[in-house]
Amino acid sequence: MVLPPRVRKIFRDLGTNYSRTLLVVASIAVGILAIAATLGGRQVLLREFDRDFAQSQRADITYTVSDCSPQVVRRITARPQVASAVGVRIFDASYMVVPDDMDDATALRELSDAGGDTVSLSIAALDAADFDSAEVSHLNRLDTQVWPPGSDDIIIEASATQEYPLAVGDRLLVDTGSGKRVMRISGFVHDINAIPTMFFEEVTAYVSRDALAGLGQADAINTIRVNTTGSRTRAQNARIADAIQDQVLDAQGITVTRMEVPEPDYHFFGNLFAAVSVLLLVMAFMALALSGFLVVTTVSAILVQQTKQIGIMKAVGARRGQIAGLYLGLVLCYGALAVIIGYPVGIGFGNWFIDYAGGILNFQISDYTFPFWVTATLFGVGLLLPALAALIPIIQGIRRPIVDAFNPEVAGVTFGGGVIDRLLGRIRMLPRPTALALRSTFAHKGRLIMTLITLMLASATVMAVFSVGTSLNRTVDNVGGWWRYDAQVILTRVASQRELERLAGGISGVEYAETWLDGRVTIQRPDGTKNDSFWTIGIPGDTHIMHFEFVEGRAPAAGEEAVLVTTDLASAEDFLQVGSTVTLTVNGQDVQRPVVGIVTGSLQGATLYMERDDLANLSGVPGNATRVLVQGTDGAVRRDTLAEIKQRTDLQTRLARQLETRLEDKHIPVSSTQTAVEQLELTGSQLGILTTILTIMSAALGLVGIIGLSGSMTLSVIENTREIGIMRSVGAGHASIFGIYITQGLVVGTLSWAAGAVLSWPLSWGLMQALITSLDMKLAYSYSTSGVFFTLGIVWLISVVGSLLPAWRAAQVSIRDAISYE
Amino acid sequence: MGAIRNIRTVDPLIRLRNVVKTYTKGAVPFTALHDVTLDVYPGEFVGLIGKSGSGKTTLINMITGIDHLTSGEIWVQDTPIHTLNENQMAIWRGRTIGVVFQFFQLLPTLTCIENVMLPMDFCKVHAPTERADYALNYLEEVEMAEHAHKLPSALSGGQQQRVAIARALANDPPLIVADEPTGNLDSKTADAVFTLFERLVHQEHKTIVMVTHDKDLAARVTRSLTVSDGVISNDSLYADVDVTG
Incomplete structure (x- = not known):
């Protein structure tokens, strides 16, 4: 079959302009990859979790x-x-x-x-x-x-x-x-x-x-x-x-x-999984927005470069529809190439991520197939989005009078008209190459804005992830502040409080020992159903170890017959309010207790707190306990961070081992021992899953940012070939050319970072609110200023890395080619 | 002289009536053409001469429809091109006018023969399978057949301009409009290209309107129009040119 010359032109354009083709294809492909991982990953995880859970017949x-x-x-x-x-x-x-x-x-x-x-x-x-x-x-x-x-x-x-x-x-x-x-x-x-x-x-x-x-x-x-x-x-x-x-x-x-009797669809990881799912959804939207901007920027720029060719074709008889069809075809080819590359890579990355998350959350993936609508979205992003992005420049291009297409003053870019241009023109103390870099950055304002938005979204996401990480660490630190013990031993059966305290107090280095009682209590709901039993901890009214974070109310005093509930329990059973009375079933007998307080949970699930002796009496084990907790030297001093608590690791490990040995010597069977560091690391590792998943996703978005910047700069090199040639003819060496492009990259990067920093505050706050809702847990919020500056470092690195290839390209431009460049 | 009179007994191929072109994009509106009225007859080889900025290019851009006039009328072959919309203009231009530019303006990613086939493709002239043969004929006519499958970048300026002329001939238009086609060529190559234009007028009976700065070449046209400050200040017919062939 003989292909018409205009169709051949499409393939020839694809084949001869490697760097442009690579740029557009990479831009689209990286968007497909990010969306495959986030949206595809999320949907497969949700589906497989449900399937695995349903199959287990819990x-x-x-x-x-x-x-x-x-x-x-x-x-x-x-x-x-x-x-x-x-x-x-x-x-x-x-x-x-x-x-x-x-x-x-x-x-x-x-x-x-x-x-x-x-x-x-x-x-x-x-x-x-x-x-x-x-x-x-x-x-x-x-x-x-x-x-x-x-x-x-x-x-x-x-x-x-x-x-x-x-x-x-x-x-x-x-x-x-x-x-x-x-x-x-x-x-x-x-x-x-x-x-x-x-x-x-x-x-x-x-x-x-x-x-x-x-x-x-x-x-x-x-x-x-x-x-x-x-x-x-x-x-x-x-x-x-x-x-x-x-x-x-x-x-x-x-x-x-x-x-x-759990809710039929309740899983103990439900909240954590919901949080992961929300985060992935947010990230998917970010990926979609980022790749959207990237594709629009790149495709528009490529088409602007075709202005003159559009003019020539019109001059030799091409109609608007023919030209539009030609360029839409070109863009569809770019998209198809991007789908061919980005789809399998995106699936591979998505599957790796699904395996990783499925592994952490302990469920089996038997089918990695993305739902049809996710695949359709990926193809849409690969094919339709570029075509839509191309429509505006295509329409602009075919509407432009032929005479303008040949006139560089009209078709090209002009600098000096706007307020920013005049302001930049007034900065006089800069070295010439820097001034040139700065002014060139602002020459293509439309593209600059699109590049800024792309990089801003990427850097805002990275900064927001830092803030989420810091907030979660702060939450872990808070938990450390609530449980001020060094080591605890949980027994397999009850033992005398007095005996336990005596044995623990006799260990060298132990300054204080306290005993708690673990139990299970069933709550009667107002509708008469006698439902789930909850993990219940009996704590002495005058505890030195537990420092609750009250949302409302107070803890039961020594000898007081009352209960305290965690936020997770209060949100699951909304009739549990401070001032209400609840009917408990303990050891087969029903008793009534007032709710005197609500405290923040610490990812340990719904928990009920009672005064230890009250629980012991109700459980029929008066004077007994199931857990002994000790404080070593300075144990009562509040440690504010996990790092500070970690300094006591050796002391805590020694105390735990000695306590365990001492109890076993007295034939008191130990179920497990735990140090405060271990407990916090455990909470940290649960919350850390969220941070890890966010970090993986923000890295994917960062990649979109690098491609975006690099693409924008490469386009700038292509468009400024003549200027580069002129600079070289008046003595600019490789170093100067590199300097100009890297400065441009740094200017764009820094501007995006600044805008991103502003955006990262509401973004991180929103992410934390989503986590609080899905985890049913009060989380500390802490905006990470160190993260903001760390991100600046990353952005500068991205800027330099993203500018290197375009700068190298610019340095390769020969004066002869540049001056004759059409 | 008799031959020229013969031409003028037929209807003009191009008729410009009170054509005004004013550019309003700058700070101050600029009128590039002032009330230009002109007839060009079939078979004429018209040279437009004048200083830079006199309005020559604007005038031919009006004729080709590449730019829009501000007021007045332009008729080419009974078509009132001032009334055509963009799309009608594209189809009309593709079939009626061959345009030759100073900087050749070949599409860099298409070979010479493909560049020549492109107007046929756009205007659906000839059967798709026959277009290559026609294109090759045109390339032979401009002595470029042996370079048919080369990319423009592999050719010299003169060779590129020949290919551009072959492209202008692709749809066999009665009118060829050229904007300084020799302006970017050395004198020897310019002479060869000019000779080619002369042959097109004499043997193919094409009508050519050409902007040129070259006074030697300007003397070889059948009619010379001098444009200065947006008006045609001189219109000379050269009696010693046998335009009837």
């Missing part, structure tokens, strides 16, 4: 009960509104990795005394049949050699591998406090309902019921998970749960210590 009702037999589970399963029920035994343990060269017997004998690192374990023992067929809390097999596991096998939840180097075949010395056994890792599973190891430094594991005896555990069920038929609301499920408790469990004399 229990509608979970009972924690006194030991019972599988017979009870069969009775529950037989009830009409119950779809399925599973009985498991859940217990805490710890493990140490057995070295390859040590046999099991030696490990059992010597390993625990060697004082190596132990890791907390939460073990669920299932019936062998339930490993495959469980219709509640389904496990997803990843890499399993023995399935279901035998009596010496242990299956590990895969999120553990992000924190600990575990592999199939490794042997673990598992210690439950009442029994020790060497077990072999026979595989990994994925369980979306397990809290990922990185958050609480606890590994979730699964064994078969055959393994219980070897671990010193009773072969009895202590947790029953139930799924109801059909899809029901939480209130409906709660009524079924009450009926099961009354008619099956209570009737069999089984004590229910805890009953959970």
Whole structure:
């Protein structure tokens, strides 16, 4: 087929002007990449999270009960509104990795005394049949050699591998406090309902019921998970749960210590995930806006350069429609090339990001396909946006009289007309090349504005991310200010407050010791439903350790029978207000307590605080506690930052170890130990996910900024070829030419940074508000001025890097070519 | 003289009536053409001479429709071009006028033959498969056939101007308008290009209106118009040129 010359012109223009083609294609492609990662990433994460969560068949009702037999589970399963029920035994343990060269017997004998690192374990023992067929809390097999596991096998939840180097075949010395056994890792599973190891430094594991005896555990069920038929609301499920408790469990004399009836779509990462999702959405909009501006700038500039050719074509008989079609075709070719390059790269980057985020949030991605509308958006950005951007310059170009197209005075750029030009003209103390650079920057005002907007959005995003990071760090610091302990030990069962305080106080370096009681309390709602049980902490009325951040009200005084709730709990259960009275079910008995205060939560989930002795009495364990917290030297002094608290790491670690040893010596079983540094790092790591995701995204937007600036400068070189030649003819060397272009880049960069700094304040504030809403947590807001200046550094770097290629190009211009340049 | 009279017995190819062009873009409005009235007959080789800024280029830009007049009328071949809109003008121009510029203005990314085919392509003249043959014929006519597949950048100025003339001939227009076509060429090349124009007038019966600064060349046209300060101050017919061929 013979191609008409005008079609050949399109391909020839693409092929011969490499740098322009590369520039436009890169501009469009980088926009596609940024949007693929943000919008595509977000949509796939949302979809896969929902799919994985739905597939897991998380229990509608979970009972924690006194030991019972599988017979009870069969009775529950037989009830009409119950779809399925599973009985498991859940217990805490710890493990140490057995070295390859040590046999099991030696490990059992010597390993625990060697004082190596132990890791907390939460073990669920299932019936062998339930490993495959469980219709509640389904496990997803990843890499399993023995399935279901035998009596010496242990299956590990895969999120553990992000924190600990575990592999199939490794042997673990598992210690439950009442029994020790060497077990072999026979595989990994994925369980979306397990809290990922990185958050609480606890590994979730699964064994078969055959393994219980070897671990010193009773072969009895202590947790029953139930799924109801059909899809029901939480209130409906709660009524079924009450009926099961009354008619099956209570009737069999089984004590229910805890009953959970979550919202059907509730996931413990829901808030964090919502926050990630909001951030990605904001970033997607930023990416869309940035790439939009970039594409408009670049395509317009390319078309302005074609003014003369448009004039020639009109002179030889081209109609407006023909010229418009020609250039739209050219722009579509640019777009198609950009899609060909940017789409796979964007998908690759998006998939990497999806894997990364899915890994952190512990859910499996089985399908990376972007939703159709996201793909359509990417193609739209690649093809339609450039075409739309090109329409204005195309229309301007074809409307321009031919005579103007040949007249450089009209077709080109003029300097000196506006206020800014005259002001710049008055600056006289600058060296000539600098003055020239400055004035050239302002010669193309339309493009300058577009470039400024692109870079401004990019730098504002980077600065806003800094502020979000600083705000989250400030939040972590605040949490550090609330919990002023150095080390704490949590026990597997209650122990005497007095004994614990005596033992802890006897450790050298401990200045103060306090005991708390952990429990579970169920709240009765005003509509009569008896719902979720909440983590409840009993704290002494005269605590020295806890310094609450009150949103409203106060803490219960010593001996006062009242409750304090966290903001997360108050927002989930809006009837919990200061002054209201709430009915609690503790240890099977109903009591009424006034709500006296609301305090800021610290990402630990909905929590209820009571006076320790009140909770101990209600729980039937008066004078007992489950946790001992100590302060070392100067422990009561408030430390304001994580860095300051980190200076006490050694002291805290020593105190934790000594406390643990001391309690174990007295046969008080320890579930876990934690230092204040560890707790803060944990909170920090949860909030850090948000900062990390934001940083990845802002880096992608920064890339758009670099391409934008570099593109704008390259266009400036192309347009100023004649001027460059003149400068070279009057003695400008390479250094001068480089200096002029780098100065231009720095001027544009600095102006964008200044505008971006102004924009970053509302942007960061808005991002924090979005996070506060999605996390249900009061977060500190702190505008990062150091981030603003750090960003200036980044912007200068971007400016120099972005200007180097154009400057190099300019330095290559020969005087002869420049003067004859048409 | 008889031959010239013969020409003037037919209707003029170009008729300008009271043409005024005023530029208003500067601080002070500037009138480049003052009430110009002119007839150009088929087969004439008209040279427009005058100083820089006298209005020569403005005058031919009016004839080609490249620029719009402020008042008056311009008729070319019975077409009132002052009434045409942009699109009608483009189609009309492509079929009626071949334009030759001082700086050649070939599209740099198209080869010589493609540059010549471009007007045929835009104006849908000849079947698409035949256009290359026609273009090659025109290139032969200007002695550039051997360079047909070269890019303009590979050619000398004189060669580029020949290609530009071939492009102007592409749609076989009756009128060729050239703005200082030899202004950017050395005298030998300029002479060759001028000879080519003469041949087009004598053998192809084209009508040519050409702006020139070159007095030697200006003496070889059949009619010379001197433009000064926006008016035609002198109109000379050269009797010794046999314009009827």
